[in-house]
Amino acid sequence: MGKKLTSQSEDYSKWYNELVVKADLAENSGVRGCMVIKPYGFAIWEKMQAQLDKMFKETGHENAYFPLFIPKSYLSKEASHVEGFAKECAVVTHYRLKNAEDGSGIVVDENAKLEEELIVRPTSETIIWDTYKRWVQSYRDLPLLINQWANVVRWEMRTRLFLRTAEFLWQEGHTAHATEQEALEEAQQMMHVYAEFAEKYMGVPVIKGTKTESERFAGAEETYCIEALMQDGKALQAGTSHFLGQNFAKAFDVKFANKEGKQEYVWATSWGVSTRLMGALVMTHSDDNGLVLPPQLAPIQVVIVPIYKGLEQLDAISEKVNPLVKELRSKEISVKFDKRDTHKPGFKFNEYELKGVPVRLAIGQRDLENGTYEVARRDTLEKESVKAEAVVDKIVSLMDEIQENMFQKALNFRSEHITEVDSYDEFKKIISEKGGFVSAHWDGTVEIEDKIKDETKATIRCIPLDAKKEAGKCMVTGKPSYQRVLFAKAY
Amino acid sequence: MGKKLTSQSEDYSKWYNELVVKADLAENSGVRGCMVIKPYGFAIWEKMQAQLDKMFKETGHENAYFPLFIPKSYLSKEASHVEGFAKECAVVTHYRLKNAEDGSGIVVDENAKLEEELIVRPTSETIIWDTYKRWVQSYRDLPLLINQWANVVRWEMRTRLFLRTAEFLWQEGHTAHATEQEALEEAQQMMHVYAEFAEKYMGVPVIKGTKTESERFAGAEETYCIEALMQDGKALQAGTSHFLGQNFAKAFDVKFANKEGKQEYVWATSWGVSTRLMGALVMTHSDDNGLVLPPQLAPIQVVIVPIYKGLEQLDAISEKVNPLVKELRSKEISVKFDKRDTHKPGFKFNEYELKGVPVRLAIGQRDLENGTYEVARRDTLEKESVKAEAVVDKIVSLMDEIQENMFQKALNFRSEHITEVDSYDEFKKIISEKGGFVSAHWDGTVEIEDKIKDETKATIRCIPLDAKKEAGKCMVTGKPSYQRVLFAKAY
Numbered sequence: 001m002g003k004k005l006t007s008q009s010e011d012y013s014k015w016y017n018e019l020v021v022k023a024d025l026a027e028n029s030g031v032r033g034c035m036v037i038k039p040y041g042f043a044i045w046e047k048m049q050a051q052l053d054k055m056f057k058e059t060g061h062e063n064a065y066f067p068l069f070i071p072k073s074y075l076s077k078e079a080s081h082v083e084g085f086a087k088e089c090a091v092v093t094h095y096r097l098k099n100a101e102d103g104s105g106i107v108v109d110e111n112a113k114l115e116e117e118l119i120v121r122p123t124s125e126t127i128i129w130d131t132y133k134r135w136v137q138s139y140r141d142l143p144l145l146i147n148q149w150a151n152v153v154r155w156e157m158r159t160r161l162f163l164r165t166a167e168f169l170w171q172e173g174h175t176a177h178a179t180e181q182e183a184l185e186e187a188q189q190m191m192h193v194y195a196e197f198a199e200k201y202m203g204v205p206v207i208k209g210t211k212t213e214s215e216r217f218a219g220a221e222e223t224y225c226i227e228a229l230m231q232d233g234k235a236l237q238a239g240t241s242h243f244l245g246q247n248f249a250k251a252f253d254v255k256f257a258n259k260e261g262k263q264e265y266v267w268a269t270s271w272g273v274s275t276r277l278m279g280a281l282v283m284t285h286s287d288d289n290g291l292v293l294p295p296q297l298a299p300i301q302v303v304i305v306p307i308y309k310g311l312e313q314l315d316a317i318s319e320k321v322n323p324l325v326k327e328l329r330s331k332e333i334s335v336k337f338d339k340r341d342t343h344k345p346g347f348k349f350n351e352y353e354l355k356g357v358p359v360r361l362a363i364g365q366r367d368l369e370n371g372t373y374e375v376a377r378r379d380t381l382e383k384e385s386v387k388a389e390a391v392v393d394k395i396v397s398l399m400d401e402i403q404e405n406m407f408q409k410a411l412n413f414r415s416e417h418i419t420e421v422d423s424y425d426e427f428k429k430i431i432s433e434k435g436g437f438v439s440a441h442w443d444g445t446v447e448i449e450d451k452i453k454d455e456t457k458a459t460i461r462c463i464p465l466d467a468k469k470e471a472g473k474c475m476v477t478g479k480p481s482y483q484r485v486l487f488a489k490a491y
Numbered sequence: 492m493g494k495k496l497t498s499q500s501e502d503y504s505k506w507y508n509e510l511v512v513k514a515d516l517a518e519n520s521g522v523r524g525c526m527v528i529k530p531y532g533f534a535i536w537e538k539m540q541a542q543l544d545k546m547f548k549e550t551g552h553e554n555a556y557f558p559l560f561i562p563k564s565y566l567s568k569e570a571s572h573v574e575g576f577a578k579e580c581a582v583v584t585h586y587r588l589k590n591a592e593d594g595s596g597i598v599v600d601e602n603a604k605l606e607e608e609l610i611v612r613p614t615s616e617t618i619i620w621d622t623y624k625r626w627v628q629s630y631r632d633l634p635l636l637i638n639q640w641a642n643v644v645r646w647e648m649r650t651r652l653f654l655r656t657a658e659f660l661w662q663e664g665h666t667a668h669a670t671e672q673e674a675l676e677e678a679q680q681m682m683h684v685y686a687e688f689a690e691k692y693m694g695v696p697v698i699k700g701t702k703t704e705s706e707r708f709a710g711a712e713e714t715y716c717i718e719a720l721m722q723d724g725k726a727l728q729a730g731t732s733h734f735l736g737q738n739f740a741k742a743f744d745v746k747f748a749n750k751e752g753k754q755e756y757v758w759a760t761s762w763g764v765s766t767r768l769m770g771a772l773v774m775t776h777s778d779d780n781g782l783v784l785p786p787q788l789a790p791i792q793v794v795i796v797p798i799y800k801g802l803e804q805l806d807a808i809s810e811k812v813n814p815l816v817k818e819l820r821s822k823e824i825s826v827k828f829d830k831r832d833t834h835k836p837g838f839k840f841n842e843y844e845l846k847g848v849p850v851r852l853a854i855g856q857r858d859l860e861n862g863t864y865e866v867a868r869r870d871t872l873e874k875e876s877v878k879a880e881a882v883v884d885k886i887v888s889l890m891d892e893i894q895e896n897m898f899q900k901a902l903n904f905r906s907e908h909i910t911e912v913d914s915y916d917e918f919k920k921i922i923s924e925k926g927g928f929v930s931a932h933w934d935g936t937v938e939i940e941d942k943i944k945d946e947t948k949a950t951i952r953c954i955p956l957d958a959k960k961e962a963g964k965c966m967v968t969g970k971p972s973y974q975r976v977l978f979a980k981a982y
Binding site: 027029030031034035036037038039042043046062063064065066067068069070071072073074075076082087088089090091092093094095096097098105106108117118119120127130131134140146150151153155167169342 | 522526537553555556561579
């Protein structure tokens with residue numbers, strides 16, 4: 001286990017980095033900026049994937065797979081897209097290595113230079129729309145509702161596990177529609193799907209909204225997003241869904257014959273969430289003892305630790321515990337009975353606390369005599385003694401209770417960290433001292449958005465969907481504004 | 492739908508290429524050698540993945556994720572591995588593009604050259620063993636039983652959909668053990684898991700065996716494999732499992748303290764199957780009408796086609812069919828009720844035949860009056876009329892019957908295509924005329940293996956596990972041999 005975690009109050013960023021590694025979620029690899037997702041971390045990601053995949057299929061989407069490589073020329077076809085994505089990327093220039101003539105090892109074979117460089121996909125709009133061109137002729141071929149689970153690469157100079165890595169895992173949905181309205185509805189629908197997933201499964205409350213022009217996806221006409229608040233008062237963009245208009249259809253010449261036989265360009269959306277969600281999960285719930293995982297995503301929901309001296313006592317305990325394990329599993333609760341004799345109970349308690357297992361049961365000689373278990377909740381760290389015959393019901397209800405409590409706690413934290421301000425001085429004070437979201441009037445110009453960012457590091461996270469119309473004045477210029485937008489420093 | 496498929500007898504290779512595209516499994520992309528796996532094809536792959544993943548987990552493995560990129564120097568660390576894999580590969584040399592100074596588009600930024608080139612993984616032993624070095628200190632850390640689902644790239648000059656593509660999807664298991672015996676057992680176990688999957692789920696009979704030294708994985712001490720036979724008499728290697736000895740542990744200096752506190756090198760295995768299995772599935776079962784899918788892997792197991800004139804008839808049919816659909820789904824049978832009014836029944840019949848849907852139900856006015864359905868099996872193309880009240884049971888039993896029949900048919904074909912020969916002339920005749928596996932004596936030398944390959948294009952597919960000891964003479968040199976090996980031309 002090693003020594004204790006740095007505390008959140010001492011250094012939040014250091015706490016995060018240590019926790020991700022110590023709790024066996026991920027670690028840095030020998031390749032700059034690329035992470036290894038360890039089995040325990042990957043098991044959480046698999047649970048996220050399974051649930052999201054189910055929700056995508058329930059909304060009519062199918063999975064497919066498109067190439068890892070994108071020819072350089074494809075990226076240039078959509079003007080604003082290339083500006084956003086062609087810059088920091090991994091470029092494949094050769095297709096062969098050979099033994100060096102001086103025997104010093106292997107070197108790139110200069111005779112195997114590609115005619116056109118290939119870019120490792122930073123996102124797949126271009127290669128997918130090049131494909132859709134072949135798939136769409138008539139309105140009967142629409143809509144195309146397709147998702148892919150894939151790895152993508154964006155060369156990042158400063159990386160952090162899960163939050164910003166050169167390679168990351170994600171899903172990217174790419175849909176094609178006959179009408180603008182249908183594409184808009186699809187983009188909005190997927191924002192709602194993401195929000196439901198974040199809140200119901202991750203226990204992470206999110207604010208739905210749209211991005212300002214300068215924060216929009218490169219190539220989009222509207223970007224819908226869900227924004228979460230981390231414990232250190234910084235925001236994290238947890239998912240985005242883009243209405244792409246006809247931009248990619250025009251760039252790749254994708255037209256369809258409508259019911260009247262007239263040729264029209266296709267309307268598009270794309271939407272994605274990534275392993276970044278792992279970072280959001282950690283920074284919403286965890287504490288100085290380690291991870292706190294919501295039951296819906298915990299690879300192990302219940303751990304049972306026996307406290308015993310000698311094999312005879314362990315046998316007596318196992319006789320009680322084995323049927324309990326079986327019963328819990330029949331209720332689809334994942335249980336681990338940790339009988340290892342190489343580690344003491346105290347060590348195990350710390351380990352499962354660090355790994356965020358929602359419920360821990362302990363059973364010792366006294367419990368055996370009294371017919372009880374000690375039941376400990378990871379979220380509140382509360383312990384209580386529960387009669388053996390009531391323990392299954394207790395655990396079943398704890399699964400819901402913990403899930404709900406974690407969400408509520410995060411929601412309360414966020415409510416306390418949305419501050420309405422009406423002056424720029426107040427804004428600067430809140431941003432630098434309290435953090436969180438700041439709700440303020442803004443005159444709608446990129447210039448002021450940039451000025452605020454330069455002076456405070458805060459950006460407009462979103463224009464909330466549920467913002468009420470409210471006449472006001474831009475806190476910087478005093479120009480009229482008709483609604484508040486949400487600012488924050490962000491990951 | 493377009494025009495009919497080329498027939499198998501006319502041109503098997505052309506038939507395969509056409510079928511993969513027309514049945515919506517996959518197609519070539521704009522990137523040389525890289526395919527697009529279309530939704531219908533991907534749905535089959537997802538079913539394969541789900542089942543394999545379950546079997547891996549049942550045998551104690553966990554999933555994780557390792558980087559896409561491998562530093563060039565890593566590949567050189569294991570001498571025979573680099574010979575096998577460093578040659579034809581995608582090399583990342585730069586990490587940035589920029590606008591060309593002459594305004595001609597985007598070009599590689601020569602200032603963003605990597606100090607060390609990165610190779611897009613052709614397989615991940617090196618990056619994973621570089622990681623395991625950090626994970627293994629003591630015997631308590633062993634075994635490591637880890638799998639990853641990933642994309643890999645091997646630059647191929649001649650590519651064919653699923654069978655040989657530059658990028659493909661696969662899983663790669665990488666395990667680390669304290670003893671040679673345990674690693675050997677693991678490698679053998681995974682060969683058996685693959686064989687069970689191929690036979691029980693894909694309906695593809697396979698021969699288990701070991702590879703000769705020259706056909707072994709680069710870096711392995713023993714390669715176990717499963718070999719399948721395609722309808723054109725060529726063999727296809729469907730999965731391999733490698734006992735890697737201590738080669739990678741030595742190359743990456745991965746040692747552990749054993750129970751006595753002594754440092755020892757770790758023992759390794761790796762094993763994988765890929766989207767190549769899709770090719771094996773197609774070329775084992777399909778026919779001139781299209782795909783034939785085993786129920787266990789079919790995305791749609793039952794399709795129901797209504798034959799009607801006017802909405803009133805359709806309504807009457809739907810009233811019958813809707814509860815049937817519900818009942819079949821409750822039995823976890825995937826059903827599609829194709830009510831489209833844009834296509835005629837005959838068109839639909841052809842479409843689902845092409846796509847290999849195992850069971851087709853048709854219901855028209857006469858059936859409605861008689862209380863029957865027309866039930867058609869894709870594997871035998873047989874049709875029969877079944878009373879409505881018996882149709883659920885019929886379908887349930889057909890799922891098993893078709894699965895079993897497809898396997899038996901493939902097994903019979905293979906049995907007819909294993910020929911024992913004792914002279915090289917006979918060998919050449921069988922290989923060039925009949926095809927299939929040829930069982931023959933061989934003197935165990937690489938020279939003769941190469942000679943046979945040069946002269947006949949046949950290679951030793953495997954030394955079968957169940958081969959009985961049998962004194963004989965090498966068909967080429969007459970030198971003594973103690974067992975037969977299996978030759979074939981192969982994909």
